Amino acid sequence: MRTIQVEAVTAAVKKLCIEANYRLSPDMSRVFERARETEKAPLGKQILEQLSQNLEIADKDRIPICQDTGMAVIFLEVGQEVHFEGGNLEDAVQEGVRQGYVDGYLRKSVVRDPIIRENTKDNTPGVVHYSIVSGDRVKITVAPKGFGSENMSRVFMLKPADGMEGVKEAVLTAVKDAGPNACPPMVVGVGIGGTFEKCALMAKRALTRTAGEHSPIAYVREMEEELLDRINKTGIGPGGLGGTTTALAVNIDTYPTHIAGLPVAVNICCHVNRHASLEL
Helix, strand or coil, X not given: XXXXXXXXXXXXXXXXXXXXXXXXXXXXXXXXXXXXXXXXXXXXXXXXXXXXXXXXXXXXXXXXXXXXXCECEEEEEEECCEEEECCCHHHHHHHHHHHHHHHCCCCCCCECCCCCCCECCCCCCCEEEEEEECCCCEEEEECCECHHHHCCCEEEEECHHHHHHHHHHHHHXXXXXXXXXXXXXXXXXXXXXXXXXXXXXXHHHHCCCCXXXXXXXXXXXXXXXXXXXXXXXXXCXXXXXXXXXXXXXXXXXXXXXXXXXXXXXXXXXXXXXXXXXEEC
């Protein structure tokens, strides 16, 4: 059994909130640079160049990549041989979000009640997802999610007979409906299977997978490649102003499901697709 003080979790979450908002992750940097090289439309190239300049300024001056610094989404993979001391784990995570957004001068976008809408003034609470894994380590991933792209999310409860073609059409429908609202070029996370809530969680988690790395499942990898090609042929383009780069990656996760269902969730993220991880 390994003991971890919860204050270490707070410090880690704080650091990740700031870093994810100030600096593009290495995997996103690679696919973004590839898009700059391959974009064929002159206006599309110009927009990608402007976005690149914005990223360089944010990194150099230690300021947010985007004014919408998102609602903090935290994934915790907790080893079953870990024991936490010094306080409540959930409280420690939320304190990390609070410190990160206050000390990092990040925009506070969270309201205490979805109807009354009074701002909490420190961007808490974040949304925390826990999973218990083997071992004595804790992996923390912070993925701040802006709502321009979050609002473009979709869940489709398809019939089993809709099959793979129905899944592809659902993803394309979500992307086309999103158009410029998701701040393309986008990353498209897709969850297939499970239940209503499980497929949505998979789609969100899929966004944190290393961009450019495909599923180890052959048919899923082929679907990711096909959908990326078809999305980029929609002509939506950078900034929604036309071009050959509408998406930078399509990441699909699957899970077993019921004989009567085929749930599909699509969670779209903007061109920065913020995420940062560390291990304790």
